[in-house]
Amino acid sequence: MSNWKTPAVLSSEITPQEVYLRRREFMRISAWAALGATLPGSLFAGEKLSGVVRTPYQLSDPLTPLEDITHYNNYYEFGTDKESPGKTAGSLKTRPWTVAVEGEVHKPKVWDIETLLKLAPLEERVYRLRCVEAWSMVIPWVGFPLAELIKRAEPTGNAKFVEFTTLNDPQQMPGVGSPVLDWPYREGLRLDEAMHPLTLLAVGLYGEVLPNQNGAPIRLVVPWKYGFKSAKSIVRIRLLEQMPQTSWMKAGPSEYGFYSNVNPEVDHPRWSQAKERRIGDFFKRPTLLFNGYAPQVAQLYAGMDLQKFF
Numbered sequence: 649m650s651n652w653k654t655p656a657v658l659s660s661e662i663t664p665q666e667v668y669l670r671r672r673e674f675m676r677i678s679a680w681a682a683l684g685a686t687l688p689g690s691l692f693a694g695e696k697l698s699g700v701v702r703t704p705y706q707l708s709d710p711l712t713p714l715e716d717i718t719h720y721n722n723y724y725e726f727g728t729d730k731e732s733p734g735k736t737a738g739s740l741k742t743r744p745w746t747v748a749v750e751g752e753v754h755k756p757k758v759w760d761i762e763t764l765l766k767l768a769p770l771e772e773r774v775y776r777l778r779c780v781e782a783w784s785m786v787i788p789w790v791g792f793p794l795a796e797l798i799k800r801a802e803p804t805g806n807a808k809f810v811e812f813t814t815l816n817d818p819q820q821m822p823g824v825g826s827p828v829l830d831w832p833y834r835e836g837l838r839l840d841e842a843m844h845p846l847t848l849l850a851v852g853l854y855g856e857v858l859p860n861q862n863g864a865p866i867r868l869v870v871p872w873k874y875g876f877k878s879a880k881s882i883v884r885i886r887l888l889e890q891m892p893q894t895s896w897m898k899a900g901p902s903e904y905g906f907y908s909n910v911n912p913e914v915d916h917p918r919w920s921q922a923k924e925r926r927i928g929d930f931f932k933r934p935t936l937l938f939n940g941y942a943p944q945v946a947q948l949y950a951g952m953d954l955q956k957f958f
């Protein structure tokens with residue numbers, strides 16, 4: 649992380665006015681939610697997360713405003729347009745919530761979300777998110793490394809891949825009635841990618857509990873891969889010997905490979921990946937190999953033909 653610096657303050661401590669005003673609005677909503685809350689200590693979207701620590705995993709790029717991060721979303725379970733999740737994901741019930749860790753592990757376990765929130769120190773990390781649709785954002789996530797959870801499961805010698813399965817509940821998710829994807833939404837990583845220190849399980853952003861539309865209560869963030877690899881609202885993590893099928897591979901095998909590393913030189917069959925539009929910017933900027941994380945992750949793919957393993 650030689651070119652990264654630990655900041656003097658958390659981004660959530662220097663929030664712009666807009667964020668501050670939204671936070672007050674959230675706090676009003678949270679106060680109402682607290683009145684009806686059944687579980688003491690439950691955390692709702694917009695509540696401030698305590699004990700968040702500073703880490704060197706920060707970018708100097710200006711942060712994308714909270715308004716854009718929470719109102720320009722891909723979350724197909726809540727509709728395929730960017731505005732729907734922000735309007736309808738309120739119906740997602742994030743408590744009670746469990747995440748099952750199973751498969752090729754010595755210690756399978758069903759984790760309660762409240763326990764997961766205390767598994768490891770919550771870190772703030774500012775990462776770029778590059779969507780396969782050629783736009784990008786800069787997001788101050790709060791979370792902990794996925795490796796912290798996987799190592800507690802003690803993978804067997806057979807474990808080579810990790811499959812992520814997300815919630816599939818037609819009662820709460822109007823989009824799963826549509827055949828646009830094979831539900832539940834499934835994603836996968838190689839075990840070494842999953843154990844990489846950059847790979848995060850996020851539970852918040854801008855210092856606050858994750859808004860539903862961003863994948864509450866817990867979602868994956870893999871900053872060097874296209875955004876669709878970062879599965880939202882995860883309910884199951886399964887270690888496997890064989891490479892799992894993913895929802896996007898099934899939907900379009902020639903368009904979405906298992907790896908899906910950000911690569912300006914490998915175009916999507918229907919559009920170029922050479923440039924991207926940072927949300928909020930007018931001009932496009934060049935896309936960076938591995939989304940700019942090449943110094944940290946390129947060695948994972950040494951000797952691989954990235955045109956073939958796209």
Ligand SMILES: Nc1nc2c(c(=O)[nH]1)N[C@H]1C(S)=C(S)[C@@H](COP(=O)(O)O)O[C@H]1N2
Pocket residue numbers: 717720721722723724725777778779780814833861862863874875876877878879880881
């Ligand atoms: N369960 C689920 N996870 C998902 C998606 C989805 O439709 N369903 N969309 C993906 C895509 S395409 C992107 S770009 C990111 C967007 O994350 P954000 O809305 O928090 O920016 O979530 C990913 N995770």
Ligand SMILES: [Mo]
Pocket residue numbers: 722778779780781874875876
């Ligand atoms: Mo995306």
